[in-house]
Amino acid sequence: MKDHQVDLCGAEGAGRTPDMPLLERDSVFSFQCAGCGGCCRHREDIVLSGYDLYRLSRRLGLPPKLTARSFCRIYIGSVSHLPVLRLAPVKEEHNNCPFLTENRCAIHEARPLVCALYPLGQEISPEGKVSYYFQSTRCGGQVYRATLSNYLEGQGIREREPMDIRWAQCCMQLEQEASRWETDFHPVILRRFRAKLCETLYYRYDTALPWLGQLEQNLVWLQAERTKLEQIQQNIHQKKRSKHSI
Secondary structure (H helix, E strand, C coil): CCHHHEECCEECCCCCCCCCCECCCCCEEEEEECCCCHHHCCCCCCEECHHHHHHHHHHHCCCHHHHHHHHEEEEECCCCCCEEEEECCEHHHCCECCCEECCEECCHHHCCHHHHHCCEEEEECCCCCEEEEECCCCCCCEEEEEEHHHHHHHCCHHHHHHHHHHHHHHHHHHHHHHHHHHHHCCHHHHHHHHHHHHHHHHHCCCCCCCHHHHHHHHHHHHHHHHHHHHHHHHHHHHHHHHHHHC
């Protein structure tokens, strides 16, 4: 799968479909799991949020940027126009997740949201409303039954919901502006701005400190950096106009 086909919301066209009903809090669903690690194989669509990278980095004891360089791939999404970070599969291991070891997840307690949710999917509205839906696993093995509420609690989803909501809202807000950046910025300025955007969303975090507060600080920092870059671009344009007027 090509990078441009995987954006912040996952693979293009891979959102909720009519056969994936939304679940109520007390809804009961069931699925089968053989514990074979099949859902971790041949995967090139595990997109990480900034909070996912933070948790993974804390688990590995590495700075977020080093974690991303070692285990991920980053590029600009064709729909969102924002930096997209996804786990880089191991080609020598049939494009398996880099953390799949002997059919088990080596970073299970810090696994990305998409992995913790499975076989559920998540939708978040701009207002911060969270909805969940069921996806068929098409797996065999032991049958598991749970209510939505109990499953979310057991997988640690409820605990991290505030971070996931803020991340989604942040990305949706940036996405509204992102399509204009290519026309607003000179290509050199645009590259510098996108580098600072990557720092804001993914890298500029101390894993010894809470993530959410750092995201808010980073967004303030990004706005200040954007203002500086806009001033640089304006100065360049003014110099060009001055040369033409001579």
